[in-house]
Amino acid sequence: MLYSIKIRTSLEEKHISGAERIVSKEKIPNIVKALLERQKHKEFDFSNIKIEKISQEPIILEKSLKIETYEFKNYEEALSFALNIMSEKTNIHLETAKKFINLLYIGASPDKNNMRGAMIVNEKGERLEKDKFRGVRTVLVDFINRDRITEKLLEKGYTERTVDALALATKNLNYKKLIAEFCISDDEDYTTGYLAIDGKYIRLKPLKPYGLDKGGRIYFVKNDTNIDELYNYLEKIPVLIEDINE
């Protein structure tokens, strides 16, 4: 039997860190300890740990998306590289993709803050998330052997954030109607972002200016996507990934 452990931490209602692990029952105490350990040097005033038994059978994916990394002189160049890939590989007009992606740089929620989850945009350029403040959150995803995968990725020069984002993007793109994901971090110090598309996790350095505390994700989907089914897959179906695609 598997359990999901989620931790969310904030300061003055601003999200600081969050993580999810999917583990067997006997590992729960150690994992909770490790998650608390991660935030011991951070200033926070609220932290919530939720442990839930997973009732649904997980989907097992043999491999993650394949990682590629590209470096640029500035984020504008990286952004136009990403937009070109999107217009080559999808039916989404460059101007449409640009219009929505630009929102991430100024705060995509109606009050110009960051959304809590992702925006959903279809090929026609319609915004589909049910709540524009909240967006949709991909949860219930992990590597089967996270420690081994983390070690492997850190050895190759990637970061802890790559581990989480690669798992999340791999779950997202496993849903066939979800054709691309664009992401910039909302952490002002973390300028590496990515475009997940066509089996690849394309890291772009830098994809945002240093010091900008705006960020978020956009899931680009097919026009015939059933939005309730998409929410159900992203929020309710557990996905476990065996290995990275090398």
Ligand code: PML
């Ligand atoms: C990377 O692979 O380095 C990019 C990770 C983006 C993480 C986004 C976030 O942590 O908010």
